[in-house]
Amino acid sequence: MLNQPGGQPGSAAPANAAAESTATLTKESPPGASNGRPPAGRAAGGGRLRALADLRNLSLVGVLAVLVAVGGFTKPNEFLTTDNLQLVLTQASVIGVVTVGMTFVITSGGIDLSVGAMVALASVWATTLATQDFGLGGILMCAVLVGLGCGLVNGVLIAYGGLVPFIATLAMLASARGLALHLSDGKTQVVTVQPVLDLGLPDAYVLGVPPLVMIFALVTVVGWLVLNRTTFGRRTVAIGGNPEAARLAGIDVRRQRLMLYLLSGLCCGIAAFMLIVLTGSGQNTNGNLYELDAIAAAIIGGTLLSGGRGTITGSVLGVLVFTTITNLFALNNLQSDIQQIAKGAIIVAAVLVQKGRTNHEG
Template sequence: MTQQPVSPAQQQAPAPAAAADKSEAGRGGWRGIGLRADVRNLSLLGVLAVLVAVGGITEPDTFLSTSNLQLVLTQASVIGVVTVGMTFVITSGGIDLSVGAIVALSSVWATTLATQEYGFAGILFTAVVVGLGCGLVNGLLIAYGGLVPFIATLAMLASARGLALQITDGRTQIVTVKSVLDLGVPDSYVLGVPPLVLVFAGVTVLGWLLLNRTTFGRRTVAVGGNAEAARLAGIDVRRQRLYLYLLSGLCCGIAAFLLIVLAGSGQNTNGNLYELDAIAAAIIGGTLLSGGRGTIVGSVLGVLVFTTITNIFALNNLQSDVQQIAKGVIIVAAVLVQRRTARDGDV
């Protein structure tokens, strides 16, 4: 019996059943990852619920009051905006140790007497531009200068802190622009929600859309998962990293403006340890420190957890060192969970 010749196209085409099985396996894998992400977020919501219960039990008259809940959300807004930018950087496999120093430099540069002469727009513009400028320097050093992110951002941390101290000469710069200060008073609240919280919510939504619904987000995950494979796939890895540090700098500039509104001043000590809080919030939220996976929702929940812990400790007059120990335990536990899920194939 003569065998019919097989065309090259037929030789390369996978069997329909095998292709279907592979497609179904891929969809099942993504569904599994999504399910585990939902479990992580639900776990964080459970932790947050427990903290709210503890606060309500220990200080029922104060913790659950409207003013205190507004305070918690307002304080979470500043570090929360920084954490959104940090989530993108960590997802790409990088790190940014300079975010706190950038917030400090942006806040003092935006509150000098010369800047305040230009009013609300001048302060906002300066804070954002300084943040973008610092992010640009970080991005150029890392993406095109070949410096390790840890070293480059550590150098920026020292330089920005030093420049902030030089600008202020160690003094607190009081804001006198009424339109800026008015954003922090209850009369400016929208349906009981402070404007700073609305800004934080807007940044969170935009960050989620950017990471989960755009090519930019997919490229960020690809670079963090395997930079060389991303390069071979046609992604300009260096340009992508530059954009990510610009994004982080932008978030720092926005956070600096929110801090100016909240504190009514600018000083070189602003943003102290923000880098640690932002990294910790992103990690416990489910963003892999090694890169390749990030979650904006989880990072925001991480910020709320840490901010609630701080508030509960303050209301109960507990020492800050105990608070730092509690945060450290949470961070270690989160990393151990990540390592376990990584061994189970959750990456």
């Protein structure tokens, strides 16, 4: 009997089924794969990628060490104080939570330009007088629900409406900012709920660690576990690398994208609550340029802008780098425009490095 393509001698499988099997292997498996088994060298390739990730993270740690040294040299009596280091970590916590959600979105091949506006809307809505009547729980729940609601709209428009992520989230950026301005009437809404304010006081610190930093640490750990140790994380990477191959492999790409934008909205809601605790108020200007900072931190941390690869650890290190730079500029009385130029230069450099590595790996 004749051998069927991709089958065993004597196989009675229809020719079209065998062709589909061969096509699937050709599309989803690298050259050298046989009978669905990993090809020789794949483990070595994975080890090489891990080595590159470790090197990148070590590089970011080195950059942080240099920044700390610069701060200690230029402002030894201000930068290295406990209060300033707590301030840096607290400021990094808010944008850090947003960046965790952004990392998932970018890893999937998407983008979310509305994160800053969602933080603003959630912070304003959660600090209205009607919401404050429900106390700390009401403020937290409102912030999270508003973030989830915005993420749901983004996800539905992108996953089921067919809109490009750039356009959908840009529309959300404008709408959420406008609604935040309308709700607040352009005024700062002061929080009068004492338990919320108490979370930002030194008395609430645990072993010298602010509660907001602990929330950031918890979100980071959960994000790392989800991205690296769950099916949800593997699906996120898969649709970022090749959406069509992921669909053929049985992944519901649309539902996965919806869940990812819901996750981004959830992170924005949590960050909005943290910002309320930090500032004791809600403003329509909250979260300004958060989208820039979150995308930049994820990119310099090693998350591939085109999707298919993401790292929570690198994103967190990227957040710490940018927050430390901001703190150094403030302590040395340098203008904010120079700070923005420096951030832009870092982003360009990170993208160029990514491009070079991608070409090398290809």
